Amino acid sequence: MKRILVAAALLLGMAGGLHAATLDEVKARGQINCGVNPNLQGFAAKSPDGAWAGFDADFCRALAAAVLGDPAKVNFVPLDAQRRFEGLSKAEVDVLARNTTWTMERETKLPLRFPGISYHDGQGFIVKRLLGVTSALNLSGAAICFQTGTTNEANVEDFFREKEMTFSPTRFDRLDDALKAFDEGKCDTFTTDVSTLYAVRLRLANPDDAIVLQDVISKEPLGPVVRQGDEQWFNIVRWTLFALINAEELGVTAANADELKAKSNKPDIRRLLGVEGSFGVDMGLDADWALRAIKATGNYGEIFERNLGPETPLAIGRGINALWNAGGLLYAPPVR
Template sequence: MKRLVAAAALFCAFSGVLHAATLDDVKARGMLNCGVNPGLQGFAAKTEEGQWAGFDVDFCKAVAAAALGDPSKVEFVPVNAQERFEKLNSGAIDLLARNTTWTMERETKLPLRFVGVSYHDGQGFIVKKLLGVTSALNLSGAAICFLSGTTTQANVEDFFREKEMTFTPVMFDRLDDLVKAFDESKCDTYTADLSQLYAIRLRLANPDDSLVLSDVISKEPLGPMVRQGDEQWFNIVRWTLFALVNAEELEVTAAGADELKAKSKKPPVRRLLGAEGTFGADMGLDPEWALRAVKATGNYAEIFNRNLGAETPLAIERGINGLWNAGGLLYAPPVR
């Protein structure tokens, strides 16, 4: 009997998780709590005016526009690599939009789900030019800086073991401490996602004295995360991401979205912008959810170019983050 009661209690607890209504909580609060990097230029960092800006910041705004009708209704919660999953699981944040790699273990061991890939990345190395290193294959015996709570050390261990190379790990809990250590040559190299290395390089005392090696030792599909068990919220966040990608493919921009909704005769555009279909209602939103998201931040290309592209200090090329029909990997299911 006790076993049946315990099993029933477990089922009820699990069922409660399954039917958790994050959208209701967000609406009642009037604010989306979005977990972001404490400070990574181009992705999430405060400007000199104290405003949050970046690629991930814009995604949070797009979700707030879709779900709440207002992109300003976001509380940005800085979370480090060690605490990010606990913050999401505990409900302290509704959405994690912080450069996080989608892996099997993270999705099967943790009660969390990735909604998709927002940025295709790969792990690399940054070194001081004075070392004369031109390839990761020259790093055997190096002291390598790592940030705790990431997958970077495991990737290096795999790469170095395969190449029969050795290294000495130098661990840090805070990115600021790590950057300072690398700047002071207390380690020979720092390894992270290439997008992060481009941003970190700009924080060094003399950025031109360091270079990011061309070697890529892993694939790092970065994407937003939500809690498992709430399919409605999962769909809202996932399809906001897809809407931004589809908007680029359909040439829907922030400035032109309203006019296209009123005048476009293209069925995919009309469905995306709410002129046809019940796609918003199917998620508990109104028909203009995607229209608001695009107007708030622009389509994927506008977000990328504004925060990471050629006209920014990072000057990152679209590359594999280009659309599938332009030689990249970016692909979103259609709204239909």
């Protein structure tokens, strides 16, 4: 894992260092280049008609609506785990929105910045029911499939060392290859973020033959990523995310945003929707930046339910991704 990160750091260094004036480039180009997972159902994947759909794809659309006034002005750029940071550093994309974990090393050794947490996750394991395993504590001696370019193997090493357990690693550059090996019985388990496990389980030959264990062995705060050195763009990405979260807390939806802008006397809503203050202008946008983002995709809760919630194939409950005042960890600073 350390070798992978060092190699990535070298690539980033060769890419020319810090990159500024992203907003100007986005406006001149007329679209946002948004790096997404190549194929992760619920987060970013192409539908049969060729359109991108998912939780991360919708964040890209909200950002495009805030910045360019049109959620369709997004160029989705598929980036796997191996190339995601290089692609961002080389300005192939303006932002990553692809289930990437915020870590200290990625903000210190690599010139990256995480504007916020869009999804609180944790690493888990998927196993075949026939294995008879009900807990990660039963996996000592197991053959484990990993995707390289992630924090997954390091997390397993920490967990197994603490529990005085052993494992045999099998590594793959591509998620599809790791999943195929697990499906074919070449390893006892595959491990990655729990949200990803729910998605990839649906791609197995017989999804009902596999279960995601309840154990979570790490913190995986996932969120958008930008380059260091451009505070304006960092703030725009950060506050677009925060606007979507605040909108849910305030009851502002895609359907009622215009009405609330016209009629609400609640100060928090008036500031969020641009009636009071100069918050959008202070970032280099306009007063309606958050209004457009919310109308384009709905608030955070609407995005979650549409792509990940109980009525979707993934059927993920809000859990710790519920709002802070509803028992979860989701919290955004106020617009004020």
